[in-house]
Every structure is written in C-alpha cells, then in structure tokens.
Amino acid sequence: MLSLTCPCCGITAEETEFTPGGEAHLTRSGPGSSDSSYEAYMFQRKNPRGVHFERWRHAYGCGKWFIAARDTVTLEVFGTYPAQTTEPPAEIVTQIRARRPDWTPEPQGAA
C-alpha cells in the first residue's frame, strides 16, 4: 500500500485516504483545438514503466488535489507537490535523479 504525504495539509497517510486522478501535467485542449490534440488530451496516456507523475486527491482529508512522483514498477514514491504547477519542481526532479540516475525529465504536457 502506498504511503503519501499531502503537500497541502502535510499529513502522511495510507493510499486509502486518497483518490487517484490519473496522469498529471496534461495540457487541456478545448474548443478550437485540432482533433489530434483533443484526442491526445482526452485519451492518450504516457503509461510508463518507471517514473510517473500523477494526480491524487486527499479525499478523506483536506480535499485538495496534489501531484505525486512515483515509480509504477516498484511503487516507490519520490515525493509530492502542489497541483498548481505545469511541470515537476526542481527539488522533485533532484530527488528522482538521486534514486534513478538514468532517468531524464521529459517535457510535460506535450501529449
């Protein structure tokens, strides 16, 4: 079971207190966008084996959305950060690089 720390209220709790919300840092496509970018926004997902950024909600706590950096193979959580950002902050990238030297950050949001 995952143990996550909500960056909004600071509480560390088991995953049953949170609700997963899918891939983070998607760029919203709306009216006026091309079919391709809308399809990518709605359906296409990175689904990586390894480092992944995803949205979580502290559903049985403060109710806020945040983003977790996590490994989908080992379930290691590298860190969490508030949702009001378009890409992982530098300290999260550093934490991931410390554990996964081979990993390089991809541009986020480019679906």
Next chain:
Amino acid sequence: MKRYSAFAIAREAFRQHSGWQRAWASPEPRNHYDIVIVGAGGHGLATAYYLGKRFGLTNVAVIEKGWLGGGNTGRNTTIIRSNYLQDPSAALYEKSRALFETLSQDLNYNIMFSPRGVMMLAQTEHEKRGYLRTERANALQGVDTRFIQPSEVKRLVPIINIHGPRYPVLGALWQERAGTARHDAVAWGLARACSAMGMHVIEQCAVTGVESANGAVSAVNTTKGRITCGKLGIVVAGHSGALADMAGFRLPIESVALQALVSEPIKPCMDVVVMANTVHGYLSQSDKGEMVIGGGADGFNNYTQRGSWQHVEETVRALVETFPMISRLKMLRQWGGIVDMTGDRSPILSKTPLDNCFINCGWGTGGFKATPGSGWAMAELMARGHSPLTDAFSLNRFREGRFIDESVAAGVAH
C-alpha cells in the same frame, strides 16, 4: 505431432509413459518470418493459430519475454461469458464463447471447458433494470440469456443468502451456456497446435526495439537477436504502452493491477459462476475445490503484478455477506495481473499508424473469455486487412467519438 486419445493413454500405460512428445518445440529464432506476433499469451497464440488454420499462413513466430501463458492468461479467474450490452461486444464475445465449445476437439487438447452457467446478481434496483435491458439486447443479438428471479437463484446456488440486509438478491442475469475453462490449458493447447503447424513459439525472448522505415515495420530487436518481419502483431496486454512507445505511436491505455485469490479446497458446494458486480466480487469453485475469487482493480498505474490488501478486504467482506458459509475459509494464494484499460473499457483490435503493424490490446479486466474470438478476428485483420468483428474496435474510435461504452452501459465490472 502425435494425437492425444484414449488409445494413446492405454498405449503409454503399457510402456511406462516413455512415448509422450514435448507438447511444443522450443526453437531458436530464424532471421525472418512473414509474421511476428509479440506476446505468447492466449490472444497472441490464438491469433497465430487462426492465421495458420484459417489462412494457411504458417511462417509465423510468436515471441514471449517470459514463459508461455505466464501473464494474464495464467492470472485470470477463467470466466467465459458473452452477455454484453453493445452489439459489437456481444458479437465478438459470443463468437469466442461458441469457439470455446469445440476448442478442445479443434486443438486435440483438453481445455476443460465447463459450460456450467454464469449468473450476474442484481443487488440494487438500478442493477436489476440494467440486466433486464441487457436480457432484451441479448435476445436481439442472439445471445442466450434470461433474467431469473431470486427463488431460481437460490435453487441454482443453495449457499447464497438472498436476504442480505445491504445487498439483497433481486434477481440475476443467467447465461446457461457460459462457464469456465482451464486457462493454462488454453495457452498450452494453442501453443501445441501452432508448433504442429510449423510455427515458432519462442519463450524468454523480450522485444527491445521496433525498427521501422517508410511508415512500416521492418524488424524487431529482441534479446535473442534481430528478426525481420513482413507483418507485426502486438498482443501484449498490460505492456502494450511500452511496445507502442518502441513502435513510435501512443495508445489510449493505462495499465493497472487487477487481482484474484483462491481459498483452501473444500467439497463441491457451488456448480455455477456467480458475479456480484455491485460489490466487485466474482466467485466460482475450481475442479480442485478451491473457491476462486476475483476482485476490483487498483485505480492507479501499476506494473507490479501484486495487488493490494485493501481490495482483498473489500471483496471478501462483501462476498461473505452474500455467501455466509465462506466466512471461515482460509485463503491460500493471492496474485495480480497487469490489465490494459481503455477509455471506454472496450478492447482495441486495430491497424496502427504503421502500415504492417497491428495491435490487439485493451481487454482490461475481461480478456480471457475472448481468447479464441480475439484470435479469430485478429488473424482475419492481419491476413486480409479487414475483419467484420474488429471494425468497431479500431484505434480511431476515440478520435471519432464512436465509443463502445460497456463500462457505463452494462453496469458491470469487467
């Protein structure tokens, strides 16, 4: 390939069983095949089998990174049914169920198909209305199902508690010709038949890259060397995203863990399959006597093939209320498989942006039942470039908004 028969058993009994052959060969890969299928699970092997059987294409290799049938084929709860709401789904799954009926004879391999009947319990008014609708849809599709009353549920499943306070049984959608089969045997039987047709089934051979030129696949790089191919079929379930990434396109798929567990073996007490979708639990009794329990999927991306304790607890807690006699059973084993979930919870059998590359994925939590039907249709798609059973399941449906929305429409867990 020597045929299996009652005579063969008698013959071998007289010579210390020294004459049995290996069921399938383990060849080293050649440099080139007309068709390479990635993934030797049920669907990949069935695709190869029907390529040979229906279209005479036998210069085929099926490559597998682990061991044969060691992924979701060996990790499911073996349920076979076709009581879907949408027409394209019902057509595909009913074709599959029908193929299962004679698969043992076709393969000369006992897959232990047991048409014991599958019952989907209606435990809320909403669910009851949903199944009454499915019953009528199935009647139009030619799928033999009917809605049965609680008294008949109790007659068929004496161990059930139909008066549970939270989840009373209000009826059930009953498909008498549905059932179970031995999942490993399906993979083994198909591999044996493919091998007998001269195809290569290559285990312990992981794909590390896909080479393409001029919009078409030219070769796959594997841990056993480079293999050129005329056509490529990707049939790798939970790892479809990784393969698509190598081939240079993206999929509307996320991989999550789905888990199951079995109890200690007990005397025969239930001879049908019961699915309780409101509480996300499926229950059947294996031929060994174990109660086989399937649960819900994790909600987040996951490649661990493990599952999680809280889902075991949720599933078992709910089933104990409906089946009070299982409350003292000890659980023997628990395991997980990585399932590939699409946006509309229906599979993808489709051409891809690469001309000679085809993909079969997205079966999510319900792929085993479709094994022969999926192979039948995928083989046709790969051989002819078109199949009536796969038309609706193309990758373009997400772009065009033609969803086959089983998750909401049928109200079932799958």
